[in-house]
Amino acid sequence: MTPTGVQPASVHVRDGRIARVAGWDDVPESPAVVDAGDSLVMPGVVDTHVHVNEPGRTEWEGFYSATRAAAAGGITTILDMPLNSIPATTTVAALEAKRRAAQDKTVVNVEFIGGVIPGNSGDLEGLRDAGVLAFKCFLSPSGVEEFPAVTESDLREAFPILERLGLPLMVHAEDPACLLLGPAGGSLRYADWLASRPVEAERSAIELLVRLMERWPARVHIVHLSSASSLDVVRGAKARGLPITVETCPHYLTFAAEEISDGATEYKCAPPIRSVAEREALWSALIAGEIDLVASDHSPCPPILKEPDSDFFGAWGGIASLQISLPAIWTGARARGIQPERIAEWMSVAPARLAGIANRKGAIEQGYDADITIWNPEASFILDPENLEHKHQVTPYARRELYGSVVATYVGGRRVFGIDA
Numbered sequence: 423m424t425p426t427g428v429q430p431a432s433v434h435v436r437d438g439r440i441a442r443v444a445g446w447d448d449v450p451e452s453p454a455v456v457d458a459g460d461s462l463v464m465p466g467v468v469d470t471h472v473h474v475n476e477p478g479r480t481e482w483e484g485f486y487s488a489t490r491a492a493a494a495g496g497i498t499t500i501l502d503m504p505l506n507s508i509p510a511t512t513t514v515a516a517l518e519a520k521r522r523a524a525q526d527k528t529v530v531n532v533e534f535i536g537g538v539i540p541g542n543s544g545d546l547e548g549l550r551d552a553g554v555l556a557f558k559c560f561l562s563p564s565g566v567e568e569f570p571a572v573t574e575s576d577l578r579e580a581f582p583i584l585e586r587l588g589l590p591l592m593v594h595a596e597d598p599a600c601l602l603l604g605p606a607g608g609s610l611r612y613a614d615w616l617a618s619r620p621v622e623a624e625r626s627a628i629e630l631l632v633r634l635m636e637r638w639p640a641r642v643h644i645v646h647l648s649s650a651s652s653l654d655v656v657r658g659a660k661a662r663g664l665p666i667t668v669e670t671c672p673h674y675l676t677f678a679a680e681e682i683s684d685g686a687t688e689y690k691c692a693p694p695i696r697s698v699a700e701r702e703a704l705w706s707a708l709i710a711g712e713i714d715l716v717a718s719d720h721s722p723c724p725p726i727l728k729e730p731d732s733d734f735f736g737a738w739g740g741i742a743s744l745q746i747s748l749p750a751i752w753t754g755a756r757a758r759g760i761q762p763e764r765i766a767e768w769m770s771v772a773p774a775r776l777a778g779i780a781n782r783k784g785a786i787e788q789g790y791d792a793d794i795t796i797w798n799p800e801a802s803f804i805l806d807p808e809n810l811e812h813k814h815q816v817t818p819y820a821r822r823e824l825y826g827s828v829v830a831t832y833v834g835g836r837r838v839f840g841i842d843a
């Protein structure tokens with residue numbers, strides 16, 4: 423899959439980079455030739471939204487397991503969220519602690535996101551200088567105490583700095599004023615969880631961000647959009663030239679509230695998975711280019727914290743999907759008559775652009791890093807959680823039939839998953 427489309431080709435790799443892309447039969451006589459057969463040779467997936475959780479909550483997930491799961495899922499670069507590790511990545515010292523924790527454990531590229539929390543606006547420039555590719559903040563409670571949500575006044579302090587630094591601010595966009603308390607004592611009913619996080623919360627938060635961007639046009643990226651009903655606000659901002667982008671996630675595009683059983687907390691995330699109609703509206707917006715990209719928001723936890731068959735309000739909110747995101751998105755796209763080129767756009771090119779690495783990632787083109795995924799779009803499988811490299815096997819994708827099986831993954835020209843075709 424080259425920038426000009428899918429075609430028979432040979433990809434020549436030297437010193438970790440793509441040396442040239444040539445005709446299919448333009449290959450040397452060498453045992454180092456890998457024949458991908460009828461599989462698709464695509465730029466590796468760049469996942470800009472992954473919670474690795476190490477150090478501090480390594481029993482939830484860690485660099486060793488997360489990067490192996492990424493490789494098995496055709497992902498060659500991940501951006502690690504600044505929470506739920508301890509420390510959270512809100513200072514340069516914390517970033518260094520993360521880097522130390524990751525050392526010698528990773529098989530794919532790992533980049534970091536810095537946190538914006540109340541009172542740390544003085545740390546942002548240092549974090550940028552130390553190499554974070556983006557920032558992240560929450561407008562509603564994050565679920566962990568080390569990462570408090572910001573208020574409008576915190577954002578008024580951070581936005582001028584972010585505008586100057588030029589890095590995107592990824593925002594969990596739910597206005598806490600629109601969130602409702604659940605029933606006293608919690609609830610097993612999915613409908614109660616859904617009702618507690620209405621779409622108005624997303625809309626109100628996005629409106630606030632656009633207002634701030636009008637004053638300080640910092641780059642803003644809305645993470646995990648769960649409903650297309652706020653996209654008119656985004657469209658308007660884009661039309662006025664504001665640098666806003668939007669992602670959604672495999673779970674919002676795969677599942678629907680109508681199908682979630684009571685007590686099935688493996689489906690719990692915030693904002694919540696909504697109706698079939700909302701899911702289809704998200705697909706339409708993605709296909710129309712109004713949603714820029716797809717990221718996994720892989721946010722696992724030990725099974726005990728999901729409290730199986732119990733309370734939606736007490737269970738940890740987060741869905742484990744890192745290894746599954748490419749087949750999950752392709753399965754939905756294929757069913758809607760979408761071509762694989764769009765998958766590369768949503769999962770490789772646009773995320774690389776968001777992360778500021780599109781000059782070396784996201785394309786099979788001369789000079790780019792040899793981060794390559796070979797996958798077979800027509801091969802289907804039933805997801806067996808035993809085959810997941812995630813630290814824990816709990817996932818709502820268990821036993822689903824998915825299309826798109828990853829054959830091999832290469833990072834910098836080195837195979838990190840699969841077989842040499």
Ligand SMILES: [Zn+2]
Pocket residue numbers: 471473503719721
């Ligand atoms: Zn997240």
